[in-house]
Amino acid sequence: MRKVSVKTVLSIVILVLTVFVVMVPELNKLFVRAEKSLVDEVLENYVQPELFYLDSYNISGGWVYKVESYDQGVLKGYYRPDAEVKDWRPVDAPFMFYAVWGNNSIWLRRSFTVPEEFAGKRIRLVFLGAFYYAKVWVNGYYVGEHEGYFAPFAFDVADKLNYKGENVIVVYLSTPVEKSLNNKQAITGVFNDWDMKPYPRWAIGKLPVKYEWTVPIGLWRPVLLVATGQVASSVVLVDAYPDAEARYAQVRIRFYLTNAGPSVSGLINFSVECSGESIPGTLTFSLPENGKSWVEATLTIESPKLWWVWDQGSPSLYTLRYEVLVNGEVQGRGKVSFGIRVVQGEFSSQRALFTLNGRRVFLRGTNYISDFMLVKSTYRVLK
Structure with missing residues (x-):
């Protein structure tokens, strides 16, 4: 057997290390691009529950539904405005049903007229909570889809609406009832497989009908039309950094703006309020035609009121109120609540230590x- 010299081995090692050093930055760039692409995809239709708008119209009531698969519903033209709905049943959102194995999808429809004050404005169809897969049509036009249940989502629909007559929204919902728990396809968490369920995993699919495995499905939060100007804010992020003695807190505020028209410049007026005190601020922005961008501002809060859990202190909250203006015209208004606190954790094989504002x-x-049925978690019940 021929021996490999030390020189040859070293040459191979050096070559491998050189390739590694050269490739790591490129691989890192690839991962960054992939992450950015994913974030951009999420932001395309995401909206915060604290909506930004000029006018809103609640269309939660007056829906009808039919239990049917996606393929059959498409073949029967359920997404068309003129589809036959005589045998469909009435339902009002918010609602939730139980999806079971082999019967886990429904079609929904709702007719409405556009309020007169919405004319000439940017209009988004907002779902504050749909469980789990959702596909949406407006007047027969497919406008988009969403996967999840906690995150609200919205679609721009101004160019799909009839402003002089009736409009029809169609929603297809499905929830996977997965029995192959080692090969799950949906991120449904405790709603599909939970280590606190009262029977072992092997029993799924073998239980009596009374204990049949079910998963929620439905529009479990309101559905709305919201009107804004051509520029809208769909996400507002607030990061607060108090110093060690809580003498002050640096607050970073970021707005995600989307433009549904020609290039514009404008400004955002905002104020941070708590216990009667208010700190005002203003920032400017520019957006290209149909562009999107993050804009941000920073401010300092002296002697901030810290947020605590209820039995450790006061759960003090600040309110950020803001409005977006273009050429002096208000595009919409919104508000977001936030707390100022420091949460830290230390972990080892011996213990896990959590601190809130420096206190364990x-x-x-x-x-x-x-x-289990999120629609039951109302403010009144939780309170």
């Missing part, structure tokens, strides 16, 4: 959901 706390309420 014991975490409670993990592995918990308010209700």
